Amino acid sequence: MSLPNAVLPKAEVIGDPIAHSKSPLIHGFWLAKLGMDGLYEKTRVAGEDLGAFFADRRDRPGWRGCNVTVPHKQAVIPFLDRIDPVAARIGAVNTVVVTPEGLVGHNTDAAGFLEPLRHLLAERHLYRMARILGAGGAAKAVAHALAGHGFTLVIAARRIEQAEALAAEIDGVDTHVATLDHFADATDFAFDDRESMLDIVVNTTPLGMTGQPPLPFDFSHVPPGALIYDIVYAPLETALLAEGRARGHVGVDGLDMLIGQAAEAFRLFFGQPAPREHDAELRALLTA
Template sequence: MTAAAIPHAEVIGDPIAHSKSPLIHGFWLEKLGIAGRYGKSLVHGPDLGAFLEGRRQDALWRGCNVTVPHKQAVMPFLDRIDPVARRIGAVNTVVHDGDHLVGHNTDAAGFLEPLLPLLATRHLYRMARILGAGGAARAVAHALAGEGFTLVIAARKLEQAEALAAEIEGVDTHVATLDHFARPTDFAFDDREGILDIVVNTTPLGMTGQPPLPFDYSHVPPGALIYDIVYAPLETALLGEARARGLVVVDGLAMLIGQAAAAFRLFFGQPAPRQYDAELRALLTA
């Protein structure tokens, strides 16, 4: 079988050069001895439909991961959308199933994966402050709502936060602007015993080449967990300050690897070899 005649998948976005997905999937393919490859393609918004139609004609194309800014824009070009992705309103994985393109969302499961030990514990109350209202934020908000969190959703424009909050059912939701969290507050937090507080950055702010995330730690309850889905750099300013304050942190590689593992199974029909996670992390951070 030639290199061109093997099952293949890829990640698409704009920009895409920074993506670590090819390294992750390539690592797993090699460990499992699967004849396959995984690449990346720069796809501009106006070309998205034509790109997918072209890939549809390739019987060996297993699908693609979808990153910014296409997670919502891709949906009209798909034949079916998985119920989880439909509920979230964003697709990060497209699977080529026969003649059909099927949209999935593995971001939600990938986001929750490092939190599962905490979520296995009962809490008196759970609250999450979610910074951002884009495609990743949608997955995070729905995932945390499913775990019984009260949500505070903050976006650059209040109407963006309001639109996402209106879609979340079954839990209390509140909205704010990102500017609100950039300004100091003198709010006096009450006793947080038995309470799980999480602050999540789902914006690209703090990523290499982006402005820093303006955030004042007076908004963080004592003992909160700080989760930044940015993975380049791995240690963002948000996480660096959290560590300095003695808070528990989760970095962006946790979600990246978790969502990639779910997508890998969809593309290549086998579970990712997670016993090599430590080796993979070392490779990703080299």
């Protein structure tokens, strides 16, 4: 028998805008596959309303927490009672969970981003380098995640000071900065032998997303054999991924990260692992 609607375990995703979010579809799919009573919704919350939102939700019966998307991943932090060490290191929160300690902020973006790279990271390389396009909340998670696996980082942002600020947060690896414009212009740089190297180009900006201008990027900056990873998932096949694949590069699309980070959040909200054996069916549903 289903629980009364008032006490159903409930989570949601907040942001502004939020209509485009696929998170309710993902979490709803998993709840149904597990036969669990629960709700997952999306709620538009403007920046000036964050305090009132959390004041209302923190003691609401059945509320398990929320995912947080742009532009609130840093703005929510003052309204929480504790920040998980991973989220504190990244400086951004994408998952808020109700606990006996109060509201705890987590970041599942880093784990979700790394998930489709696990097979590569299990291999040994002489050198690893990542070119990260963007310096916002998602870029912070990506940069810290890759730094933890020994990558030298090149961080590019619209304004060089944005890239410098993120680079200053990264400890233990070499970091370099550039502007996005640098990667828009062709280069005649001659790449050396990349055997036993792992090169990744990651777009963490909204450029290339439906309704946004394309990402200006010249593939002369991409080493032979590099992997192209675009965290944008609408459209699934961005211009960056399409050109990369046409040039013979392996591509990773934004659904991999979206599903991976959602699985971490699902476990935190509902206390059970997401049924990942149904990933192929879920991807088909998300791209229908």
